[in-house]
Amino acid sequence: MxxxxxxxxxxxxxxxxxxxxxxxxxxxxxxxxxxxxxxxxxxxxxxxxxxxxxxxxxxxxxxxxxxxxxxxxxxxxxxxxxxxxxxxxxxxxxxxxxxxxxxxxxxxxPVYFDRHTLSIKPGQLSLFTMDGRMRFDLTLEPEKLAIFEQAKLREIVLNERTDKVFELSFHLDTIEAAEPDALAEPVAQGAASAALIPEYVSVEVTP
Known part of the structure; x- marks a missing residue:
């Protein structure tokens, strides 16, 4: 998972x-x-x-x-x-x-980030913008912070929610030794195919 x-x-x-x-x-x-x-x-x-x-x-x-x-x-x-x-x-x-x-x-x-364009340290998150780095206070449970040291980070995605709040989603590989419910939100299998084409992409078919 x-x-x-x-x-x-x-x-x-x-x-x-x-x-x-x-x-x-x-x-x-x-x-x-x-x-x-x-x-x-x-x-x-x-x-x-x-x-x-x-x-x-x-x-x-x-x-x-x-x-x-x-x-x-x-x-x-x-x-x-x-x-x-x-x-x-x-x-x-x-x-x-x-x-x-x-x-x-x-x-x-969405905008994709990686370890070169976004960094996390205790208490702070820093990400790239076209006008220089932008920094935010970051408050996470110690267990979640440990994930970034133990797990393989696959993707970092920036999305805007419907309430006009920007949110970063960190997608990580399975951590065998972790307690899933205590650390992070599990991603359901088959979630990608449930809504195949996202709203932000249009598909233009040539007649």
Whole structure:
């Protein structure tokens, strides 16, 4: 079983605006890359990095090198979901030879972070923005803090909740020695396929 730890961010109006600006540019990078994925039918993350990283980095210098890598990862992950998932209506196996649909990311799309763009230490969380690092007070139980030292961190995702609060979700691999209910929220198996296509992605089909 995998685990997820959610951390809401208590942002000031200025911090909220900075996170919104970061999210918009992140979506722009995703949308710049998505047509190439559609036409080339290549969405392997490593291959996409080799083919497009330098051009994207030059086109979006304010986003920073690692966040460009994270945007490439976001497109690769969504393409795998839309084009490869057996339950996806857009899986090309259903219509051999048909053109792939275009994926379009809304400005409300999640932003992916990693250990290079986000760091945690006792009492504080620091994350990258286009205007420098942003720091927040962080209060977590000692057991949850220990997870970040013991477990393999798979993903860090920034989303905005319906109440206009930005929230970070930390997705971690199973910790065999931990007590799941005491440490973090378990992620249900099959949750990804329950709502296959997220609201922030539109799928444009060519007639």
């Amino acid at each position: 995998n685990f997820q730890i959610r951390v809401p961010l208590n942002t000031s109006p200025e911090q909220y605006a900075r996170l919104c600006a970061l999210r918009v540019v992140f979506a722009q990078v995703c949308n710049q890359l998505a047509p190439s994925v559609k036409h080339s039918r290549v969405w392997n993350r490593v291959t996409l990095h080799h083919l497009h990283y330098h051009a994207l980095r030059a086109q979006f210098p304010a986003l920073g090198s690692q966040m460009v890598c994270n945007a490439i990862y976001a497109v690769s992950k969504m393409a795998r979901l839309i084009y490869q998932h057996p339950q996806s209506p857009f899986n090309p196996a259903l219509k051999p030879g048909a053109a792939l649909p275009l994926l379009r990311f809304a400005d409300s799309c």
